[in-house]
Amino acid sequence: MANYRNKGGVAVIELNNPPVNALSFEVRSGLMNALKRAHDDKDVKCIVIHGKGKNFSAGADIKEFGGTKQQKPWITDACRLADESSKPVVAAIAGTALGGGLEVALFCHYRIGTPSCRVGFPEVQIGVLPGAGGTQRLPRLIGVKHSIDMITSGRHVMAEEALKLGILDKIVTDDIIEEGIQFAKSVVGIDVGGRILRNRKVEDAGSKVFDDEISRVKKKYKGYIAPLFCLKAIQASMQLPYDAGMEQELKLFQQLVSSGQAKAQQYTFFAERISARWQLPSGANSQTASPLPVKTAGVIGAGTMGAGIALCLITSGIPTVLVEQDQKFLEKGVKTVEGDLRGSVALKKMTAEQANKAISVLKTSVNLEDLHDVDLVIEAVYENLALKKEIFAKLDKICKSKTILCTNTSSLDIDTIAEATKRRDKVVGTHFFAPAYIMKLQENVYGKDTSAETVATVMALGKRIRKVPVLVGTCDSFVANRMLHPYATEALFLVEEGASPYEVDQALEDFGMPMGMFRVSDLSGLDIGYKVRKEAAKRRGIELTSDTRFVNGERVCLLANVLVEKGRLGIKSGKGWYNYGSPGKREATPDPEVLDTIEEYCRKYDIKKRKISSQEILERMQLAMINEGFKILEEGIVSKPEDIDIIWIYGFGWPKYMGGPMFYANEMKLKNVYRKIRDFHQNYPFSIHWTPSKLLARLSETDLPISKWTSLINSNSKL
Numbered sequence: 001m002a003n004y005r006n007k008g009g010v011a012v013i014e015l016n017n018p019p020v021n022a023l024s025f026e027v028r029s030g031l032m033n034a035l036k037r038a039h040d041d042k043d044v045k046c047i048v049i050h051g052k053g054k055n056f057s058a059g060a061d062i063k064e065f066g067g068t069k070q071q072k073p074w075i076t077d078a079c080r081l082a083d084e085s086s087k088p089v090v091a092a093i094a095g096t097a098l099g100g101g102l103e104v105a106l107f108c109h110y111r112i113g114t115p116s117c118r119v120g121f122p123e124v125q126i127g128v129l130p131g132a133g134g135t136q137r138l139p140r141l142i143g144v145k146h147s148i149d150m151i152t153s154g155r156h157v158m159a160e161e162a163l164k165l166g167i168l169d170k171i172v173t174d175d176i177i178e179e180g181i182q183f184a185k186s187v188v189g190i191d192v193g194g195r196i197l198r199n200r201k202v203e204d205a206g207s208k209v210f211d212d213e214i215s216r217v218k219k220k221y222k223g224y225i226a227p228l229f230c231l232k233a234i235q236a237s238m239q240l241p242y243d244a245g246m247e248q249e250l251k252l253f254q255q256l257v258s259s260g261q262a263k264a265q266q267y268t269f270f271a272e273r274i275s276a277r278w279q280l281p282s283g284a285n286s287q288t289a290s291p292l293p294v295k296t297a298g299v300i301g302a303g304t305m306g307a308g309i310a311l312c313l314i315t316s317g318i319p320t321v322l323v324e325q326d327q328k329f330l331e332k333g334v335k336t337v338e339g340d341l342r343g344s345v346a347l348k349k350m351t352a353e354q355a356n357k358a359i360s361v362l363k364t365s366v367n368l369e370d371l372h373d374v375d376l377v378i379e380a381v382y383e384n385l386a387l388k389k390e391i392f393a394k395l396d397k398i399c400k401s402k403t404i405l406c407t408n409t410s411s412l413d414i415d416t417i418a419e420a421t422k423r424r425d426k427v428v429g430t431h432f433f434a435p436a437y438i439m440k441l442q443e444n445v446y447g448k449d450t451s452a453e454t455v456a457t458v459m460a461l462g463k464r465i466r467k468v469p470v471l472v473g474t475c476d477s478f479v480a481n482r483m484l485h486p487y488a489t490e491a492l493f494l495v496e497e498g499a500s501p502y503e504v505d506q507a508l509e510d511f512g513m514p515m516g517m518f519r520v521s522d523l524s525g526l527d528i529g530y531k532v533r534k535e536a537a538k539r540r541g542i543e544l545t546s547d548t549r550f551v552n553g554e555r556v557c558l559l560a561n562v563l564v565e566k567g568r569l570g571i572k573s574g575k576g577w578y579n580y581g582s583p584g585k586r587e588a589t590p591d592p593e594v595l596d597t598i599e600e601y602c603r604k605y606d607i608k609k610r611k612i613s614s615q616e617i618l619e620r621m622q623l624a625m626i627n628e629g630f631k632i633l634e635e636g637i638v639s640k641p642e643d644i645d646i647i648w649i650y651g652f653g654w655p656k657y658m659g660g661p662m663f664y665a666n667e668m669k670l671k672n673v674y675r676k677i678r679d680f681h682q683n684y685p686f687s688i689h690w691t692p693s694k695l696l697a698r699l700s701e702t703d704l705p706i707s708k709w710t711s712l713i714n715s716n717s718k719l
């Protein structure tokens with residue numbers, strides 16, 4: 001819908017589809033009719049277009065892209081009259097003018113905005129390109145170079161920069177509609193000819209610019225096709241007359257919109273929003289619970305994780321006390337924080353002023369008592385249950401009664417930790433991923449007594465510190481690491497059976513993972529996994545040695561332990577699965593010594609090797625993990641498949657253009673997924689992770705799309 005009124009000779013058109021005024025069929029039709037009315041009305045001297053509520057418009061209605069064809073009028077049809085009008089047309093922008101929203105504004109002769117407004121072409125992030133003239137009009141306004149930057153990155157441009165670039169003509173501080181009306185009146189009588197973008201020429205930036213940009217984009221957005229299509233469309237603006245450029249843009253848009261990547265990226269956009277709507281088994285949820293304010297925080301442990309978490313807090317303006325038991329470790333932690341801040345300034349991710357501001361809100365202490373007054377504490381000490389319980393018992397006595405106590409455990413039982421306190425409702429897991437300052441995922445884990453208020457607080461905190469928080473229930477290793485286990489286990493089995501670690505990594509990287517499994521292990525440190533495995537086995541009363549091949553009838557492969565025992569700890573020691581030349585260096589080269597070690601290992605246990613295809617590598621690793629994902633859903637550890645996909649996208653870098661593992665399974669068709677898992681179960685009976693999930697079995701009979709799985713799960717509590 002679009003509302004129309006004539007205010008003293010000014011036609012005021014309101015895009016009416018809150019909260020973001022997405023340009024649905026009704027809005028496009030409404031806009032077209034309103035522009036026609038303004039054009040025909042002799043009393044109207046000028047036109048203002050604005051959005052209802054806080055936003056101008058977030059662009060095309062993404063939901064209309066799925067499957068069925070978008071109904072006419074397109075945005076371009078709706079806006080043609082703005083372009084052709086001899087009456088000045090002004091876009092009055094508050095909030096966001098994104099995608100098609102910005103395209104509407106570019107059809108207007110003038111654009112004004114509030115100081116906090118943002119403009120941009122984020123289409124590339126949902127797998128498409130600005131298909132309503134954006135790639136043809138923006139270069140005519142701000143030139144090829146800036147257009148390439150904005151359109152291939154999808155970044156939002158703030159008002160000040162938009163003014164400098166020439167996208168905005170003015171920044172206004174009063175009511176945006178009134179300002180729009182005044183501005184429009186002020187330009188009545190001025191010939192609009194020079195303001196019509198289609199009439200302008202695009203400067204010839206030369207073809208070399210595009211050759212360079214193609215290489216840059218291929219490297220920066222590896223695997224994504226949309227940024228390359230964007231470049232082609234922008235190049236057309238330079239090479240073709242306006243109308244032919246528009247045709248070329250539409251052709252490229254239509255190719256993209258029907259691609260698998262666009263479908264996956266749009267799924268991811270909505271999955272992130274669905275995942276943010278959490279629910280506890282009690283029924284309490286994100287709509288009913290309110291977060292407590294977090295004005296100050298504490299972090300315990302100044303190691304890599306603790307320092308990274310403190311950095312997230314202070315760069316979000318939260319005064320934080322960083323506590324270590326030892327002054328020397330504390331100083332090392334502070335150096336890490338300072339070093340990372342300097343690095344961010346060098347990379348222009350923040351200004352020196354912002355870095356100084358962040359460091360000014362960091363306090364340090366070697367005394368837990370200094371946490372007595374903070375609103376929330378995140379404990380990030382070594383993964384040891386007894387130590388964590390001891391710390392929580394102390395915190396319970398020291399901190400004020402409202403303080404929320406979070407543990408950054410990646411696997412330990414939240415309820416057991418909570419039992420050390422008298423405030424079990426205020427104990428919760430906040431599992432960050434290394435490096436904590438960079439990785440977006442915050443896996444929040446509720447225990448059986450964690451209150452809705454506590455959950456609301458850590459979910460809100462996650463958003464505030466620029467993470468993507470996902471809520472999960474307690475189980476061994478939670479969701480991310482629990483699913484990682486069969487994935488990593490299969491990688492080792494594949495190596496035993498004949499694939500080299502380098503072939504495994506190559507298959508994963510070709511699929512789109514940022515790093516193969518073995519490179520990730522080297523980065524985290526092989527000794528960490530070694531210790532975790534030994535401790536976990538000890539808790540189960542098992543003594544692991546590198547000769548162990550079965551535990552309680554289940555196949556294991558401890559090749560990584562063999563490497564650790566040879567002093568190959570990963571990047572930190574200069575060699576692990578790969579050779580790095582010297583400790584701390586990042587460039588990985590395959591190492592014949594590792595291949596010899598594997599040969600020797602296989603000879604020792606008489607394992608027959610065979611040629612393994614990259615398809616088998618991907619299927620075994622991914623399906624083992626996907627099967628675990630269905631078990632997690634079946635057990636109610638997460639309430640919806642979107643949670644799992646968001647965990648893999650933001651925790652492990654699963655490519656957004658593949659939509660997450662559960663979406664991937666959906667695309668493979670569940671009956672195929674189930675059949676393959678059953679086959680693997682038959683072929684590998686000594687691996688419990690191949691036992692097919694009962695939920696998967698049920699869903700595979702129904703052919704329901706992923707969007708309907710949750711309703712089936714909820715209607716069948718006993719699967």
Ligand SMILES: CCC/C=C/C(=O)SCCNC(=O)CCNC(=O)[C@H](O)C(C)(C)COP(=O)([O-])OP(=O)([O-])OC[C@H]1O[C@@H](n2cnc3c(N)ncnc32)[C@H](O)[C@@H]1OP(=O)([O-])[O-]
Binds near residue numbers: 019059123131
């Ligand atoms: C065809 C010609 C070429 C044109 C192409 C395009 O324009 S492509 C488009 C290019 N544009 C983009 O890619 C911009 C996409 N949008 C955004 O980036 C953000 O929504 C935001 C920055 C506008 C507001 O962030 P925020 O944190 O304040 O709010 P929020 O994110 O929670 O959203 C609120 C609700 O609105 C929903 N919704 C939002 N946008 C759309 C949409 N376009 N469509 C449909 N729905 C949309 C969103 O799902 C949510 O619904 P829910 O969950 O409540 O049922």
